[in-house]
Every structure is written in C-alpha cells, then in structure tokens.
Amino acid sequence: MTAPGRRSSTFTRLLRHGFTDPSAAERLLAGEELTEVRSDPVLLEALGATADPDLALGGLVRLLEAQPDPGARRGLLDTLIAAKPLRDRLLGVLGASAALGDHLARHPHDWQALVTYEPQDLHPGVTEFERGLAGADDPVSLRVAYRRCLLSIAARDVCGTTDVAETAAELADLATATLRAALALARAAAPDDAALCRLAVVAMGKCGGHELNYVSDVDVIFVGEAVEGADEDKALRAATRLASHLMRICSETTVEGSIWPVDANLRPEGRNGPLVRTLSSHVAYYQRWAKTWEFQALLKARPVAGDPELGAAYLAALQPLVWQAAERENFVADVQKMRRRVVENIPVSEVDRELKLGPGGLRDVEFAVQLLQLVHGRTDASLRSATTLKALQALADGGYVGRADAVQLDEAYRFLRTMEHRIQLYRLRRTHLVPEDEADQRRLGRSLGLRTDPVAGLNREWKRHASVVRRLHEKLFYRPLLDAVAQLASGEARLSAVAARERLVALGYADPASALRHLEALASGVTRKAAIQRTLLPVLLGWFADSADPDAGLLNFRKVSDALGKTPWYLRLLRDEGAAAENLARVLSAGRLAPDLLMRAPEAVALLGDGDGRSGSGLEPRERPPLEQEILATVRRAAGAEQAVTGVRGVRRRELFRTAAGDIVSSYGTETQPAEADQGALVDRVGAAVSDLTAATLAGTLRAVVREGWGDDLPTRFAIIGMGRFGGHELGYGSDADVIFVHEPREGVEEREASEAANRVVAEMRRLLQLPSADPPLLIDADLRPEGKSGPLVRTLKSYAAYYRRWSLVWEAQALLRAEPVAGDEELGRRFVELIDPLRYPADGLGDDAVREIRRLKARMESERMPRGADPKLHTKLGPGGLSDVEWTVQLLQMRHGSTRPGLRTTRTRAALAAAREAGLIEAEHAGTLDEAWVLATRVRNAVMLVRGRAGDTFPSEPRELAAVGRYLGYGPGHVGELLDAYRRTTRRARTVVDELFYGA
Template sequence: MTLPSLIDLPTALLPFVSRAEEVFLADAAGPTETLQARFEAWPSARRESFARVCAASDFALDQVSRDPRMVLALAEQGLLERSLVPGELREALRQALDACADEDGLAQALRRFRNRHQLRIVWRDLSRQADLAETCRDLTDLADCCIDLTYGWLYPRLCQQYGTPIGRRSGEAQHMVVLGMGKLGAHELNLSSDIDLIFGYPEGGETEGARRSLDNQEFFIRLGQKLIKALDAVTPDGFVFRVDMRLRPYGSSGPLVFSFNALEQYYQDQGRDWERYAMIKARVVGGDPEAGRVLLEMLRPFVYRRYLDFSAIEALRNMKQLIQQEVRRKGMSENIKLGAGGIREVEFIAQAFQLIHGGRDLSLQQRPLLGVLTTLEGQGYIPAQAVAELAAGYRFLRYVEHALQAIADRQTQMLPDGELDRQRVAFMMGYPDWGAFMQQLGYWRGRIDWHFQQVIADPDDAAQAPEQEQTAGWLPLWQGELDDETACRELAEAGFRDARKACERLQGLRNGSHVRSMQRLGRERLDTFAPRLLALLVEQSDPDLVLERVLPLVEAVARRSAYLVLLTENPGALQRLLTLCGGSPWIAEQIARYPLLLDELLNEGKLYNPPEAPELFAELNERLMRIPEDDLEQQMEALRHFKLAHSLRVAASEIVGTLPLMKVSDYLTRLAEAILGQVLSLAWRNVVARYGRPRHRDGSLCDNAFIIVGYGKVGGIELGHGSDLDLVFIHDGDPVAETDGPKAIDGAQFFMRLGQRIIHLLTTHTTSGQLYEVDMRLRPSGASGLLVTSLSAYREYQNEKAWTWEHQALVRARMLAGCARLGEDFKQVRDAVLRHPHDNGKLRREVCEMRAKMRDNLGTRITAAGMGANAFSADVPFNLKHDAGGIVDIEFMVQYAALAWSHQHPELLRYTDNIRILDGLEQVGLLPGEEVRLLQEAYKAYRAAAHRLSLQKQPGVVSGDQFHDERQAVMRIWRKLGLC
C-alpha cells in the first residue's frame, strides 16, 4: 500500500489551524525577531504542512502552543523536511545529556528532547514526507537512544554510590542488558507506543569500591528502577516513553532484574507459549551489547525448536481465543489491533510460521514483520497473492494506528466515536468522509481475517463435520473401549484382511512403554491423531501393510508429540505419508528414523517435483550461508537434512511416477555433487584456518588446488537410493613446501589432512545420520596407497602400474568438485591413459578373467551365475547385477569397447555414463543401432527393477523366469564381441 493521499482540510478542522497561527501572532518581541516574522517567512509548502498537522493533532497543537520557538527551530534547521542520517539522533541526545548535573536535569532534558523529535516525526508522518518504514524507524531510534544513553548516564553514578558490580566467576565488571520486546524489538514502534523491556545481567556477585557492598541483583534492581523512572514518570514536561515490564519472567510479581542463568532456567522450565511469541522480537536496546548477544543466543533454543513445531498453531488458537473473549467482554470490536482482521492477526500469521519452521529455516529468524512476510513468500510458505494482501492490509492498519495516536499522543487502537476525531482520522487517511474510510477499513480487515482463518483453521471445525464424524467413530476402538471381538469386526468391515493382527498392533502401540510414559499433553495429542490415522488408513488399498509400516513412525514420534500435531494439522501431509509408506518400506523407515522429514510432506508441489540442478546447488548454498562460518555442527546438520530431504523427494517422485528412472539417477548424482562441493569448501576453510594455505610448485599460494574424482555409480551418473561413493582425491600443490599459517606443515600433510577432513564430514554419524558411505579403494595402490595423490603421481601410476580393471574403472571416472583447472588437467590425463592403444587379444582375456572372478564370487551359485541350464527357471533367482546377461555384463562391454577403440575414436571418452557411451559406439559404427538399443533398454530395465527393489528394501534379485529376452540379447552381444 502507498502513503495515504493528501486531501483538502475539512471545514470542521479550520479553527485548529487558526489557533495554531495565533500563537505566532501574539508574540510581543522586537520587530526583527518576532515569532510572526519567522513564521511568515516559511515557504507555502511548509505553511500548508503546518496547517495539516495542527488541524489533525492536538499533541502537535499543544507543543506549538507550549514552545513555538521549538517548532521554528526545527523548521529553520531543516529537520522537518529531511530524513535523519544514522547516528544523528543519538549524537544530539548525547550532547543534551552531557550537560545534565542531576537526575532532575536528566528527566527534563529527556522529555524536551522527546517532545521535539516526537513533533518532528508526527509532522513528517502527517504531511506525507515520511512513509511508514521511516516513521517506525525514527520512533524506534528515538527509544533506543533514550534507553541506552540514559542507562549510560545512570550506571557510573550508581557505581560511584554503591560500587561496581563484579562477576563472581569472571571477576569482571558487570553491565546490565536491556532487551526491547514487541514493536520496539522489531523496529516497529508506533506514534504512541509504550516500550516493553526485560532487564538481565550476566552473573551474580557483589559490588566493589564502596563502603558497603551490594549484591549484583540488588544493584541492578536499583539501576532498573531509576531507568524506568527517568523514562516513564510524568512531569510538567510530559514523559519520555511509557515503560511496561510485565513481559519479564513471572510478570509484575517477579524480580525486576534476572541473571542470565536465572533467565535461561526460567524459560527452559516454565516458559509459556505466549512468551515464545514475545521473544521472537527480542533485541538488545541498551546496556552491554556483547553480553546481550550471549543472552539472546542462550534463549534461542526456547524460541526456535530444532524440529518442526506445529504445536505453535495450537498455542496461537488458544491465545486468539483469549483475546477474542477479552475483546467481547470489553466491547473492543472496533480495536484495529485486537479485533477481527486486526494488526495482531497479521503478526500471529508471521509468528506462527516463524515458530513452526524457524528452528530449521534460519531465514525466518528475523524481527520485522514485513521482512518475515517477504521471506515466507520467497521460501514458498505462503502464496505471493496472500502475502501481498497481508502486507498491504498491515500497512493500512498501521497508518490508521498512527492516525489514531497522532491526535492526542495517546496509546490507543480504538476507532473514535466522536464526530470530530472521526473527521480527523478520515482526513489523515486521505478519505473525504468517515463512511468512505470505514468501507476501505472493512475490506482490509476482512481480507486479513480470511487469511488468518486459513492459517489457524482447526481440523475439527464444523465445516469439516463429515470428516470429523468419520474420525470420531474410530475413537472408542483406539481408546480400548471395545472388546476384542467388536474391535476386530470393525477393522475387518473397514477393509483389513488380518483384523486380529491389526488390532494387536494398535493395542501394542497404545499399551507400549512409549505411550504409557507420555505426559498428559502428549497423550491428548496422540488420542486426537490416532482416530484420524485410522480414518485415512481404511481408504488405502492395503491398510494392513500401511498400518504395519506407519506404526513404527508413530511410536518413534510419540514422545515428541509436536510431530503428531503436524500430521493432525495437515491432513494432506498425513495422506501423503500413508501413500509413501504404502509404496516403500525404505521411505517408511527413513521417516521413522528421521522424523524431521515430515516437513517435506507439507508441500505437495515440492515433494513430487524436485528442483533442477542449478536450483539444487543454489538452495544448498543459501542454507549454508545462513549459518555462521564457525558453527561446524550446524553446517553438518544442514548438509544431512538437505540430503535426507531431497533423497525423500526423489523417492516420492519415483513412487508416484513424476520422475523416470534416468532422472532419478541424475538427480541423486547431482545431489551428491552439490554436497561434495560444499563439504570440500568447508574442509578447505577449516584446514586452512588451522595450518594456512599450501603452495604451488612455483611458490605461489593455493586458493584451490584439489579435486574430488568420482568413480563407479557416482562417476557414471547412476547413483541409486543408499549408494555409497567411490572417490579419489587429487591435488596439484607442492608436497614439500610449507603452508603459510602459524602451525606450518608441508603440502603433502596439508592435503592428507584435507582428505581426512572431507571423509570425516561425509561419514560422521550425527543425529541426522551420515551423508554417505565412502569407498576410497580405487585410489592408486588401493587401501595401501596415499589417501590423496598428486596429479603427477596419479598419471605415473595409471601409465605404469595400474591393472586393466583399474583402467576399466577409469572409464567411469570424472571430477565431481574442486578446482576447474585441475579438473581439466585430470580429464586430459584420463583421456590420454584410456586412448593408449591396447593389445585387443590381451585386453579381451583380462576383461574376461576379471568378469569370471566376479561371477564366481558374487553370482548366483545354483545357476552358475546365470549360465547354467536352469538359469531361466521360475524357481531360481536371477541376480540383476552379477549374473550372466545382467548389469555388469553390459558395463564390462562398454568398458572393453572404450579401452579397445578410444585411441581411434576419442569421442567415446566424452561421457562417463553407459547409455551415452553406447550412443557413441553406434555413432562411430562400432555397434549397430539395433544392438545398442537392446543393450540400453536392458540396462534401463535392470536398473529400474533394482531401484524398485531398493525402495522395497529387497536385494537386487528377481525370479529366473524374468527378463529372458534381455538376458539372452546381452549374452549374445557379449559373445559377438569375442568376450568369453
């Protein structure tokens, strides 16, 4: 919404303008310095603004009447027509307070300063020279400097009187921390806000340097009392800010000031839901800023939970109900803050999403409401149209709030009932009359309330009566109120094949130790959730199977009942959970092990449509950028959650058919590449911080001289669910030259420790599992070789020592992450090694020998690895990967062809995946198109079956009567190539 428009002054307001002008006409000073002369020298635009401001605001008219020279000085200093620069307000107040000799002088200086700048802010707001953002910022800056500089004035004087408070543990001087809450904390103060404060101090102890010491708490209580009095007391000059301390622990009945430990303990043990909402906006506004940062970090876990916290919705409903009861009791429906569609509802919407998701999505850990709304849109939590309406409606209501408070500098959000003030509000908002204004106000309140209801709608609403009735029908069975026979009959009639087994499973959950030890609130949540679960289960095609798979998840999250609230609050997410559990026990096990994955079920569009590679890389980079560079634990958790979430999206998309096989492998491979790139970056930064940068052979410092090379499935862009990573590390630094850090080590040690760090980041188990299993045995000399190899040593090994099977593996090798220049050098080494001419007879023999060893060790014994006479019978297994005619045969043929013919056809080395290498063999005429298609289709069919079996947590084995045509075609082409 834009600024309210300017309209002509209503006739009813003209007498106020005359009264204001008379102030200047009544002055009796000399002719050259009269107020009248100075006033009449104003330009017409300023005179017009003066008329608008004094007509609309009794506060402004009163300030002009009390001190006309103040408004003239503001005008002549240009402060009415320009924005203040950062720090200007603080410096002006500092100079004013420096001249104060005692507390009476402090009080007077503060109030006169406040009145001067309050008038300036009201003037600029009502004359439309400042928008909402500037007005709120100026008011907040005014409060900030008044609080902090008053504290700075009082603290040394109390230390002189009572001694300096000293920490018992640290032995250091202690300062108080002043937390600003609510609109003050969010830089959103309105024209007549009170300020909500909480006082804290770092640690207990006593004062030193005075005849009688005081306990630190007693010292800071006295300091807090004086600070409140300096700001809040009403004197002939008015007040500075009304101070409200009721948000502190225990409210008005608690101590005025708490130690950090006491604050942490209170919020941990007794903090209530509304206090979490309040603490979202907490900001250090006075005292020791460094200690304040420590305090806010201590309190962060209370506000933002690491898991999804849909219990925030319950708390929001309860809070809203209490507010509505108060509104009705006090007749406050015309309150634009607390009434339906008011400011508080927009705040609740934003804060609900912050509390639900903010523990994991750090972008939501911010204070200004409009910034939160923008983030909610950008992160896909709320549609753009909804955010646009909420933001526009919120701005409109805040302008209305300013208009109401500008009249008399009174904290009110009630619409006026007097005709004069109604005319003033309509005028300030740019409407010709009260009716036109109320029509627009009604529109925005209606839109806000509608969006609010969408967010906090209760699944048990009367609008959902049929579903509610269906759900309630399962409550007696769940709570054990039915005898076994009746319960089994109901389950059988609902579609369960083995109703008795289903009944036993439900009883096992209900009577299990996890449930019996639940607290009352958790049990209530489970009793609400279980009937919903049963109502949706009976709609599944195989409710027995889905129940078997989903109950371990329910048991796993029973003690963390916020997850039950998530599924209760989001029936669509529960439906998707049951669909995916029915489709894959692997998915069911993953979600049961890592319940944070339930978050992914909330957005159906994202769940079944994973992002393309550029968005994938950008999303991971953005997530890690929100985490401090030195917080390795959070970075590791973020990487693991990212991998879990996107792996789930791929599996879900595969189950519902929105992602074909080749895309599944592509996506899982790109996911690994994105993670490896970030892991390398983290490891490099960590090792450099400890040892400094290594050097190139020419002596220059390395910023990036390392690559991660992928072999096998990751190299061939064929990763599956749960695949490990075959990796090789290569560097191009000087192994002898020392690093430039304080703990210098030689280059060889640096790169070895870098490799170790990468493996540590990838394989360490945290609460979110590990990233990947890593296999380093394909590096030069295998397990006995160096963990990290220089490029020159790698080249030498491949040319002089590598076995044929190692060259076969090299066909599928490619750089995954690291230095682009070194990656290109590696590719040239790879291509040169693979293009080296081979004795084809010897090559065929060695390939066949390696294949025979693999069949003997890994193939199906009872069918002679698929080569026996019984290999195609239904009662014997066929190993999709290792038996004759299977996946490995196709891979070996491709690798043989690349080694045999790439010296003549280097284009065969362009790609590392089997499908595109086969395309290349057709393009250069080495294999006919029909045979290429047969091999490609067989390869894809085998891999598709292996993927499906993986999602069912089954080995890659099918019955021998499957894939007859594919197996025979592969074996025929194998023989045609002269392979044994």
C-alpha cells in the first residue's frame, strides 16, 4: 500500500501519460490480468497517446474481462504487446469511442478484425465491405457485422492511416454495402414482390457524395419499374413494400441498436409524395414542378443498390436537368434563401455550438461550392463532382476560385469535418454540436492532435477555421469577379470575362457588361482606395444580389464612391463598421428615392455607421425640437430668404434620407438585425418623422420670409394649421402638405394691413418652396380652406368663426378632424383648435341627414376620382378596403362619439381606431382588420415612392419596380404574386367591415 499523502510511481507515470483520474486507473491496473500492462512502458505509452487514456484503459479492461477464458485474454495481451499496429488501432478506438468499446465488450472476438495491418495505400471499398457483411441473414446480425466494419474504419481514422476525406468515402461505401445487404434481406423475405418489380436505390446527400459521417441519415430516392409483363400498379406497390422493408431493417432499433435512419424525404413532393415512382414519373416531376433546391440535391445523386441499369437510367435522365437549374428565375436567390432558412431554424441556445449548420459551419462551404458548380458546371463538365472537396479543387483548377482561397477552405472544411467525426464517434450518436463539457472538449482536442492545453487549442483552432468559412461568399463567389477585372497578383487563377459575366447573370445582374465596367473602375489599380474597394466589393456584391435591382445598387455605389472617394473617412467607415457597409448596400439597391437623396448629399453616408444602424442615433429619426432648432439656426445664418430656404432644404434632404434609409434597413433587415416585425410601428415612425420634418421646414421658411420682409415685427399673428395626413402625423415620402392659414391683427394694426401682410407671407412661402430644385418637392396645398380654391388663402380667426357658424358644410367639419397647428404663433393655433372642436365633435353627434351626406360624398369620391384604367382592388387610396375606406369609417365614429369619448379626439387614424375599440364602439376583430389594411396600404404607398422616386397610389407595372416593392414589404424574389394576393385579401376583409360600420350594410 502507498502511504497516505504519498504518490506511487505508477500514479506519477499515469499522470504524466495524460490520465485525468490516475487513482481510478491505478485501481484498474492492480488487477492480476493487467500485471503486464502495468509493468510494460510501451502499453502505458500507447494508452497515453490516445484521445482519452482513462476511457481507453476502461475499455481494455472490459474487453479483457469479456474474453471467454484466460487463454483468450493471454492471447489478446500478447498480441497487443507484440504488434504495434494492433496496439495503436485498438487502443486508439477504445480511447475515442465509448460506443465501440461497448460493442467490443458485447462481441469480444471482434477485436481480431483489427489484427490485419493495412498499408497506407490500401483502403477497402464496397466489395470488401460486402464481404465483411456476408453471412448476415437477419437485421440483428447485419447490425453486428456493420459495427465490426465500422470498427476497422474508425481504427484507420484515429491512427491517421486515412484522412477525413478517405474516412468519409469508406463510410459511404460501407453504407452502400449495407443498403445492398438490407435490400437482399427484404427480397428474401418477399420473393413474390421481388419477382414483380425492378427497384433502384439512389443515394443522395453525403452518402451520394462519398462523404458520409459516422452517424447520419442516409438520404435515398427509390425508382421502381414493372418487370416485363407485370402490371405497373402492382409492381409499384411491391416495390414500395420492398423499399419500406429496407428502410426498417436499417432504421429500427434492436438489441444491437440501429444502423442509421434511411431518409427518403428528398424524393419528389417529400414525405407527401409516393415512396417509389417510375422513372418517367420522376422525370415529369423534375421537368414541371421541382424547386431549385431539389436540383441542388440531385448534384449528389448516385445509384448504390438494386437494379443497376435502372439506376443508371435515372441518372442519365435527370443529370442534364441539374445543369440547367442555374437558368431558372431567381436561382441564386432561392439557394441563398434556403441557406438563410437553415440558419434561422437553429435554436438560439445552440447556434454558437452548431458545427454543421451555423454561420461559418460545414454547410456554408457545401452551399457555396454547390452554387458555383450549378452556375459554371453548365459549360464545364470538370466541375460536376458530387464530393465537396473534389469539386472545390476543380473550381480552383478551372479558375473559378482563387487557389489560395481554395486551400484555406479545404483546410477549414477538413478540420471541421474531422471535429464532426470525432464528436459522433464517441457515442455513435448523430450530433453536430460542439460539446460544452470540459472533459469532452479535452478528449476532442487530443483526438485532433492538440496535446498542449487541448481545450484552449480546440476552441482556438475551431474559431479560426470557422472565421475563414464565414467569409465564404467573399472568397468563393464574389472575389473571382474582381480577379477577372482588377488584374490582381499574377499566378492567381482568374475567371474569364465570359465566366465572370455568367456569374453576374446568375446573381441577378441584368447588364453584366456594365457591372464589370463598374467593378473595373472601382477596384483596378494599386492605390490604397482600390485595395480597400477590393476588400469591400465582394461582400457588397452579395448584398446587391440579394436585392430586386443589383445593377442599380452597384451603379449607385460607384456614383457615391466617385463623389466621396477622396474623402478619407468614407472607405474607412465602410471597411471598419460592418453595419455601415451593409446598410449602404441595402439603401443603394432599394429604389430611387434614397440613392437620389444621397447623391445630392453624399456626406450623409456617415449616418449609416452611427450606432448599430437601427437602434443607434444614425438612422433614428430626430425629434422635432432639435430639428427645428437646427433649421432656425440655418435661417439666422443666411444672408436672405432664398439662401435661407436653400439651407433649410439641405437639412430636409439629409433628414429625409435618414428616415428613408432607416425605413429600408428596418424593413429589409440585415445579417445582424432581422427585419422589424411590427409593421404598424414602422408606418408610425415614418409618418411622424416626415410630418415633423415638414412642420420644421415650414417653420423655417416662415421665419425666413418674416425676417426678410418685416424683421421680427410681422403686423399680424400668423399660424399654419396642418390638415389631412399632415395634421394626422401620417405623411408619406411623396405627400403634399395640406394646410390652412390663419392670422390675427396685432393690437393697433388695421385689419387691411394685417391681411395684406398675411397674404404676402403665404405667397412668398409658396414661391420659395417652389423654386426649381432637384430635391423632392414640398407642395403646399390649401384646398381644404373654407370655400376651397374659391376662398381667400388666409383668413382671420374671426373670419373663420363667422364662416363656420353660418356656412360650414359637413365635409368641412369632417376635414377639421385632422386639423392641428404645425408652425407659427402657438397661442393663435391653440385658439383655432378651440374654435373648431365643437364643429368636429358635435355635442349632439351626427343626425341622419349628415350621415347620409357623408356616405353620399364618399360614394361620389370613389366613382369620380378613381383614375381611368386603374384596378380598383389595387388602388391604395380609393380602392375597396384602402386608406379612404378606413379613414372615413374612423372619422364617422369620431364625429358621432367624439363629444362624449375624449379618446377619439385625436388627429391620428390608428390612435382613433384604438380608442374606438377600447370604448366598445367597434369589435376588436374589426378594429384589427381595419388597422391591418390601413398599415398595409400606407406601406405600399411608401414603398412606391422609395422605389420609383415619385408618388403613386397603385402598384408599379414594371417587373423590377414591383419586385422592389415586394422586397420592401417582406416578399422575396419570385413571391410578388403572393404580395398582390395578400393585399387583395386584406383589403377585401377591410371592405366587409366598412360596409357594415360605415354604410350600415
């Protein structure tokens, strides 16, 4: 016995050899049968060389104990001591895989499968594995034989006899042999079925690509045909029974566990489609119905079992369709969208540990390689490999991927796949999550050859390789475009001009020749500016390609870069602040309005990089007080009214860009921030921002006019009252400013003098705001004043009171529901509101005659103002269920109940609708329907202005513009039809509510 507190020499040696629990190991070694292990330095050293010496020793003890007699134990130990190949392979497996240790304990003779040493250049294939499975005449014995074969694969893997690609290929060959054996068992169990049909098993996914994992679903597709003279329906039913039996043999759990699940969900129509189809049925489906991802999946199709001629015919019929997939509309967008969907479905708690599906994971490399294959494999047959690493090498050899990039990705992919293999090998469970437990990470790190601080080394190497993969779109898809035009370092493989244009077309660029010219202008040369552009452009090209108009995005980026290229902060901002570059790309490719604003004030690019681009101050609309303060300061500094209004327009231009850019980024989302989910909040934010900006602009223009004409002593008090959407804080990008003007002579000033001054103010404001300019116009519309166009532009408060007392019509009272002071004398504005409140919220509500008049006016407006040839169901303002329907319904409720329900006394449509719901004047479901329709119609109007640069109440007819509107509203490429359907559906429901509440139907 070792004295307490003292460590034995064995304990010390075990600690030195990497055992983490040397006390437990010492107790195991104390057994009589392990005397030679304890005393043999070679065996202890071999145990210490394994991934987990404690696990290896425990597995060895169990294997020795399982031997049937002392002679068998003696033979195993003697062979271990004498034969280094067996020692390394057996202990290597026991130290890496608890599951295979369990298998050896249950089948103690299977260690002899590792005795035969295989030289470096000899690797088994399907034939050898079929021999290894021979004699398995039931599912249980097949599982045992399968694990025995797996044991030899794992031994070659952990000892380095095979690399990760060879191991994956051996696993795929073993799966092929297993499928054949399982089909043979199924045929033997149902000879009558076997006699009726021909059945081919086509491997897909990693099995088809000769790159299988230790534990993975084996994806297959079944093709069946009737034998000559047999009825086709009966033959297909027979083939389906055989296929189902094959799947059960491999998938079901027995006392020996399961082999792996056979997954047939990649078949046409997925799990909803028939399990077995004829060849002609397969071809018909792919020709007519298949989606892009299904052709991508066919890249790895490989007949592996069953009727070889039928399998070959399947491949011959469908392979040509694979290489036409890149010609499909929205091809690249579909592939990229599928990749994003995969990432989005990862649980948040697992995304940072997800080795396969997460950002920088294996699937990123595989998707990028497959995308390039589908684009360029149409004309280059050398790219048509089903194996990722072979395809990557072919892409590098052909100049489609830079050689240095290909080498880095090859290394990263091999490292990540090896991690995946070793994680799965431990328990033989299907997982792609990096373990969190330190002991598991230690074993994993040691299995990868990281012996000095294996946990830290593992995490360091994993993150390094993942960061390389994370840039895969830059490295695999976009950078070669620059190599094709920018004449980078010699010796680097480049795309030909034809291949570069081909790739741009696949990305959605309609004018690849112009795109290449832009790239050349931006990235050619040896200047620092060109070098930074070469770093930025690969990422930007991907973001442009994700938009509805990549050409416009790239062209606009060139224009901005030409304008700001010599500004030191511009490229540095884009390079160093990731949000700024992505936000700029989204804004430049989203339509005309925001880029046009930016072209006239390129320095506003700086707004895109402030904060995080969304919640930070950069793209957050400014509050009205500081905004108005800046505008009034601009007016004070100006030499005259025209110069002052020019300065005010400059502030308006910048702030309009800020609002539009924030709207686009929030609506489209970015890689780091998803699109904003609350569409109503987006609409409210834009409406409030544009309304505040318009009010501040009018306040500044008013101050400029008064300052130039009267100093600070205008002979009358003057106020501007916002009406319509302006008064309701609901202005869109292209809205006019509906206003009325009110004044009141100052004490001692005659009314005539005051009136002349007020009219001069209005005329001069309108003149200044209508001076020719490239900025979006700000039109003042005063047609809602008393007597409309026939009445005076400006009245005294007393005149308004007299008019409303004697002549006011019901429509004028309705129009006043949205009246709110926006600029000028605050006290006068407040008194105007006090004057009109009794009109818009009548104490006795509305009489029947007034309600009928409002309904008549509404019906007349619908029939007279609808543009000729317009589709009423898609007209956002006047169409059924559109803005007018919702607003008039809400306003009728306000006029009827506003005098007794204070919550209804608001100029804002959505707030009034919410108040009506809370007051029980409208059912919650009806209120939700109206709100949804109003928000959607407003979003469409905003989108049309952003996309076209001019206002419109209908959806654009030009396809790219319509696609851009759809993108803003959350409908990706190819889904514009769904947008139109959703709009019709939403407004149809709203119109039903309007018919009930407004028309009393």
